[in-house]
Amino acid sequence: MSSENNNFTAWAGVENGKPLTQVELTLKQWDENTIEMDVTHCGICGSDVHTLDENWGPTDYPCVVGHEIVGVVTRVGKNVTNLKVGDRAGVGAQSGACHECEPCLEGQENMCQGGIVYTYSSRWPCGDKSYGGYADKWRGDYRFAFKVPDNMTSEIAATFFCAGITTYAPLKRSNIIPGKSVVGVMGIGGLGHFGVQFAKALGAKVVGISQNDSKREIALELGCDDYINASDEASMAKYNSGLTHIICTGTSPDFQWHTYFALLKVNGHFINVSAPEWQFPGMSAFTLLSKQIKIYGSGIGSPKEIEEMLAFAAEKDVKPWITTYKMSDVNKAIEDFRAGKPRFRFVLEN
Amino acid sequence: MSSENNNFTAWAGVENGKPLTQVELTLKQWDENTIEMDVTHCGICGSDVHTLDENWGPTDYPCVVGHEIVGVVTRVGKNVTNLKVGDRAGVGAQSGACHECEPCLEGQENMCQGGIVYTYSSRWPCGDKSYGGYADKWRGDYRFAFKVPDNMTSEIAATFFCAGITTYAPLKRSNIIPGKSVVGVMGIGGLGHFGVQFAKALGAKVVGISQNDSKREIALELGCDDYINASDEASMAKYNSGLTHIICTGTSPDFQWHTYFALLKVNGHFINVSAPEWQFPGMSAFTLLSKQIKIYGSGIGSPKEIEEMLAFAAEKDVKPWITTYKMSDVNKAIEDFRAGKPRFRFVLEN
Known part of the structure; x- marks a missing residue:
């Protein structure tokens, strides 16, 4: 199940105003805190569109958005404790933190003051660009990847990781x-x-x-x-x-x-x-x-809160209302998203 | 010690821009929730000057400001439980509440939604104007008058009732x-x-x-x-x-x-x-x-918090830094106040 292939295929924003384009890019470099997964689902968040449109500042194209990612784990580094190959895992808007500042040490990594890595439009400490889930694969830090509860389907799970x-x-x-x-x-x-x-x-x-x-x-x-x-x-x-x-x-x-x-x-x-x-x-x-x-x-939530939310949602049967689109129909999905059609969330699936 | 005299003498604002003038006015009508006291001290608060200057809206002249009042109780109504004639008592910015709304019933009378009576520039439920402490007497509701701790002098106590x-x-x-x-x-x-x-x-x-x-x-x-x-x-x-x-x-x-x-x-x-x-x-x-x-x-504090503050301040020796002026020098005191001279609070004394 392990993969030494460092490339992946993504639907990337390549220029403001242009449709997303299928491109091959390089995954972040491997280390022992890293997991890799085959993306099965990715929710569409308003932040994706704001980023592609450069509403919050300039975007470093090519940009692979998507931070409501669920997939199946294909490879884990030696330090990984929470996931194994074959597990379904989810990733939200944050993919890294310094783990040394006061908020991190207090378990509030979402408020990290030492260098948050966002799931896209950001850089890993090694300098590599971070890429989101409009893609076939995702690679990143296990401390921001979470096991999907067994009684939750992957398409339902996806949108919990940001909107939830x-x-x-x-x-x-x-x-x-x-x-x-x-x-x-x-x-x-x-x-x-x-x-x-x-x-x-x-x-x-x-x-x-x-x-x-x-x-x-x-x-x-x-x-x-x-x-x-x-x-x-x-x-x-x-x-x-x-x-x-x-x-x-x-x-x-x-x-x-x-x-x-x-x-x-x-x-x-x-x-x-x-x-x-x-x-x-x-x-x-x-x-x-x-x-x-x-x-x-309030900005997203901490890893501890994400774990707690997944258990709470599974217990209380909190469920997003979603419409699924094929990943290859991403441009149509974004068009519908811009038209205000989601009731209430769109999920892309590979 | 009781008094049937319903008049008092005050230093009142009579018109915007004019000095305070000594005038005789009528105390609020007596009822069994009322106490009366001879004012011995009254702090000068920025709100007094804002009100006299109509910075927050029109003022209903004549206006007797002053809501850091300490005096000696001279008369108490039958319902009064916390004070007796001869006690030293203090009154802050609030003199009445509805005692029926949710905040009141929860002991947060300072957030009363049913009709706060402010110590000045306000009206009692009976329609009478409320008058503050730049005066020789004060009459009002016992539920907003507090016993001054024995180990606190009256001039020190005064400014706790608003600034404190x-x-x-x-x-x-x-x-x-x-x-x-x-x-x-x-x-x-x-x-x-x-x-x-x-x-x-x-x-x-x-x-x-x-x-x-x-x-x-x-x-x-x-x-x-x-x-x-x-x-x-x-x-x-x-x-x-x-x-x-x-x-x-x-x-x-x-x-x-x-x-x-x-x-x-x-x-x-x-x-x-x-x-x-x-x-x-x-x-x-x-x-x-x-x-x-x-x-x-945060707006002032509840009666419960005022009691708690007085005990805490007495215990921890929290003390305002004050300069005293004779009540009759009130216009000079206000002039010095406007010039930014308080280090840190002015107190008028009769």
């Missing part, structure tokens, strides 16, 4: 009290549909929030107990000081803090996991003082 | 770990000098932060372990990702989030207790995501 952990981790950390917490999920999309399910599974009452009524039905179908149309005064008024938490998975450039703070109870949490190109607006000190609301963001 | 609780309460709630937490105190003024002392007393290492070096010496004298000149790159770099908490007691209109986030560790706390006229600026989502820093404000 991004919503699970902050909800898990934010003191949700079963039967007492009321969580508003802003944005009913790829992240939001995980947010709804995780908040429910953690015992909260869950209220979907979107800019109009078009998502009402599907939000309730996902498990929301209620729904707020943020453009409708009466709908907003019903939850005036009614939520303990808001998780913001998406919003629009006309976002105003006070609009959503009105929905939150005293000492409420406003948790941002979205990454729009535009800025959050300013606010008066009184907005911060009047209800003592905590604003914070 | 404003800094104590959020520091107490913010998970300071003795020997581990490193608290930056932005602004070395009336609030900041309490913040430094409370953070030290709670067991943190404390770093004063100001815009230049002019406060360095006095910050160290107050008990700071170190000092950051925020205009000096090397000084800032020394504490890059070095603080667990920042309590912002004052800053300037050119404030930028990322400048101070650079000082905070992962999962750090940025606590605002300042109330400037200008807004906090916008920020990118990545600023929120990258270190998972929590931003929140």
